[in-house]
Amino acid sequence: MLLDVEHLNVFYDKAMLLNDINMGVDTGELVSLVGPNGAGKSTLLRAVTGLVARDREISKRSTGGDVVLQGLIRFENIQIQNIHAHEIVKMGLVHCPERRRPFREMTVRDNLLAGAYLIKDRDKTMSNLAKVYDLFPVLKGRGSQISGTLSGGEQQMLAIGRALMTEPRLLCIDEPSTGLAPILRAEVFEKISEVSRLGITVLLVEQEVGAVFAMSSRNYVLSSGRIIAEGTGEKLLKDEVIRKTYLGL
Amino acid sequence: MLLDIIVSGLISGSMFALLAIGFSLIFGVARIVNIAHTAFYMIAAYCIFFFTQRMGVGPIPAMFMAIIIVTFLGLIAYRFFIEPIREHEAAVLIGTIALAIAMQEVMLLFFTGDFLSVPSLLEGFFSLMGVKIFFQQLLTFGAVLTILIALWLMLMKTRLGLAVRCMAEDREVANLMGINERRVAMATMGISVGLAAFTGAVVVPLTILNPFMWMEPLIIMMAVVVLGGLGSLKGSFIGAYILGFTEALVVFLIPKGAFLKGSVALSIMILVLIIRPEGLFGIAFEEER
Numbered sequence: 001m002l003l004d005v006e007h008l009n010v011f012y013d014k015a016m017l018l019n020d021i022n023m024g025v026d027t028g029e030l031v032s033l034v035g036p037n038g039a040g041k042s043t044l045l046r047a048v049t050g051l052v053a054r055d056r057e058i059s060k061r062s063t064g065g066d067v068v069l070q071g072l073i074r075f076e077n078i079q080i081q082n083i084h085a086h087e088i089v090k091m092g093l094v095h096c097p098e099r100r101r102p103f104r105e106m107t108v109r110d111n112l113l114a115g116a117y118l119i120k121d122r123d124k125t126m127s128n129l130a131k132v133y134d135l136f137p138v139l140k141g142r143g144s145q146i147s148g149t150l151s152g153g154e155q156q157m158l159a160i161g162r163a164l165m166t167e168p169r170l171l172c173i174d175e176p177s178t179g180l181a182p183i184l185r186a187e188v189f190e191k192i193s194e195v196s197r198l199g200i201t202v203l204l205v206e207q208e209v210g211a212v213f214a215m216s217s218r219n220y221v222l223s224s225g226r227i228i229a230e231g232t233g234e235k236l237l238k239d240e241v242i243r244k245t246y247l248g249l
Numbered sequence: 250m251l252l253d254i255i256v257s258g259l260i261s262g263s264m265f266a267l268l269a270i271g272f273s274l275i276f277g278v279a280r281i282v283n284i285a286h287t288a289f290y291m292i293a294a295y296c297i298f299f300f301t302q303r304m305g306v307g308p309i310p311a312m313f314m315a316i317i318i319v320t321f322l323g324l325i326a327y328r329f330f331i332e333p334i335r336e337h338e339a340a341v342l343i344g345t346i347a348l349a350i351a352m353q354e355v356m357l358l359f360f361t362g363d364f365l366s367v368p369s370l371l372e373g374f375f376s377l378m379g380v381k382i383f384f385q386q387l388l389t390f391g392a393v394l395t396i397l398i399a400l401w402l403m404l405m406k407t408r409l410g411l412a413v414r415c416m417a418e419d420r421e422v423a424n425l426m427g428i429n430e431r432r433v434a435m436a437t438m439g440i441s442v443g444l445a446a447f448t449g450a451v452v453v454p455l456t457i458l459n460p461f462m463w464m465e466p467l468i469i470m471m472a473v474v475v476l477g478g479l480g481s482l483k484g485s486f487i488g489a490y491i492l493g494f495t496e497a498l499v500v501f502l503i504p505k506g507a508f509l510k511g512s513v514a515l516s517i518m519i520l521v522l523i524i525r526p527e528g529l530f531g532i533a534f535e536e537e538r
C-alpha cells in the first residue's frame with residue numbers, strides 16, 4: 001500500500017473525531033471518501049497530511065484544547081504520524097484543502113510557484129507550470145491576475161494546480177465541488193480523473209456520491225468518525241441501508 | 250514653507266515606514282506583536298554611539314556592526330524567549346513589553362540616562378528655495394529608500410519572499426506547500442529586527458540618545474500600523490507617509506505646533522479606531538486552525 005492507516009483515533013478537546021480508522025490507498029488508485037457533514041472526512045485528510053499533528057503542537061503551546069492522535073499512518077511504509085506537514089509534502093503526500101484556500105492577495109502565477117516551493121530545479125518548475133496551464137486552460141494567460149478575483153471554479157482549478165506543482169505521488173483533495181454550479185462540478189471531476197490518468201494516485205473527499213462513484217476504483221463511507229463501509233460504487237449502491245442512511249440517496 | 254513640509258514629511262515618513270514595515274512583517278508571518286521592536290532600534294543607536302564615540306570605529310563599519318549585533322540579539326530573544334510562547338497572544342504582548350523594559354534598563358546601566366548625541370556623517374547643508382537641507386538628511390533619506398526597494402525586491406523576487414507572503418496569508422496552507430514555518434518565522438524576525446536596527450543606525454545623527462527613546466517611535470509605529478491596517482505592508486508604507494506629512498503640517502502650520510507633534514500619532518490612532526478600526530488596508534483575518 002502507498003498509504004496505510006491503522007487504528008487511527010483523533011480527539012479534539014476530548015471529542016472523538018476519528019474512531020479506529022483502518023484504510024489504505026494503493027499506487028495508481030483513485031479512492032474516494034464519502035459521508036455526511038461532520039463525519040470526519042476532512043479530519044482524516046488532516047491527520048494523514050500532518051495538520052492534526054500541527055494542531056496538536058499549537059495546542060500544546062497555547063491555551064487551546066488538547067489534540068490527541070493515536071495509531072499508525074504509513075506512507076510508503078514509513079511512519080508519518082509524527083512528521084511535520086512540510087516534511088510530508090516532501091515525501092509526495094500532498095493535501096489540497098477544503099474551501100480551496102488560494103493565497104488570495106497573490107497572483108495566479110505566484111500561487112502556482114508557491115506549490116513549487118520545494119522544487120529547486122528552475123527548469124523543472126517551469127515545465128510543471130506549463131503542464132498545469134495545459135491541464136487548466138482557464139488559468140492560462142491569467143498569471144498576473146490576483147487570485148482572490150478568480151471565480152469559485154477557477155479558484156478550485158488553481159488550488160488543484162498549486163497542489164500539482166508540488167509533484168505529488170498521492171494527492172488528497174477535499175470537497176472540490178462544494179459551492180460550484182453543476183457544469184463546473186462536472187468539469188472539476190473531469191480534471192480530477194485526468195490527474196488520475198496522468199498516474200497520480202488520488203484520495204478524494206466528496207459529498208457528490210453519484211459523480212465520484214463513477215470514477216473511483218474504491219470508496220470508503222465515513223460516519224461519526226468511523227468507517228462503516230468500503231467497496232466499489234456498484235457494491236455500495238446495492239446496499240439499501242448504506243444508500244438510505246449514509247449516502248442520502 | 251511648502252518645501253519645509255515636504256522635506257520633513259518625506260524624511261520622517263520614511264523612518265516611520267521602515268519601523269512599521271518591520272513590525273508588520275513579523276506580525277504578518279508569525280502573528281507576533283513585538284512591542285520590543287523599537288527597543289531594538291534604540292540598542293542599534295547606542296551601538297553606533299559606542300562604536301564611533303568610545304571605540305573610534307568609523308561610522309560605516311559601526312553601522313554594519315550595529316546591525317549585525319542587534320539582529321543577532323533579536324534572533325536570540327526570539328528563539329529563547331518569544332518562540333516558546335508564540336501561540337499565546339497575551340503572553341507575547343506581556344513578554345515583549347518586559348523585553349523592551351529590560352533592554353532600557355541595561356542601557357541605563359551602561360550609559361546612564363544622560364542625553365547623548367552622535368555627530369553627522371556628512372556635515373553641511375545646501376539651500377533649496379530658501380530651505381536648509383542638510384546633507385545628513387539627504388543621506389538618511391537615500392539610505393532608507395534603498396533599503397525599502399531592496400526589501401520589496403526580496404519579497405517579490407526571492408524564494409524567502411514568496412514564503413513570507415504565503416505565511417502572511419495562510420500559515421496552514423503555506424505549511425502544506427512545504428514551507429517550514431519555524432524557519433521562515435525565524436528569518437523574518439531577523440529581517441524585522443534588522444530593519445529596526447538599520448533605522449536606529451541611520452537616524453542616530455538626527456536625534457538625541459537616551460534609554461527611553463524607544464517609546465515615542467513605538468507609539469508612532471503603532472499609529473502607522475493601525476492607520477494602514479494591521480498586517481498590511483502596503484498599509485504600513487502609506488500610513489507612515491500620511492503620518493509623516495501630518496506631523497510636518499502640524500509643526501509648520503500651527504503656531505507653536507512643535508509642541509503638538511507628539512499628539513498627532515495618538516490622535517490619528519484614536520480617530521482611525523473610531524472611524525475605521527480595520528485601517529486603510531486592513532484584512533479581516535480568517536479564523537485559522
Ligand SMILES: Nc1ncnc2c1ncn2[C@@H]1O[C@H](COP(=O)(O)OP(=O)(O)OP(=O)(O)O)[C@@H](O)[C@H]1O
Nearest residue numbers: 012013015017036037038039040041042043044538
Ligand atoms: N478543531 C476542532 N475542534 C473540535 N471539533 C472539531 C474541530 N474540527 C472539526 N471538529 C468537529 O469534528 C467533526 C468532523 O469534522 P470534519 O470537518 O472532519 O467533518 P467533514 O466530514 O469534513 O464534514 P464536511 O462534509 O462538513 O466538510 C465535526 O463534528 C466538527 O464539528
Ligand SMILES: [Mg+2]
Nearest residue numbers: 041042043098
Ligand atoms: Mg470537510
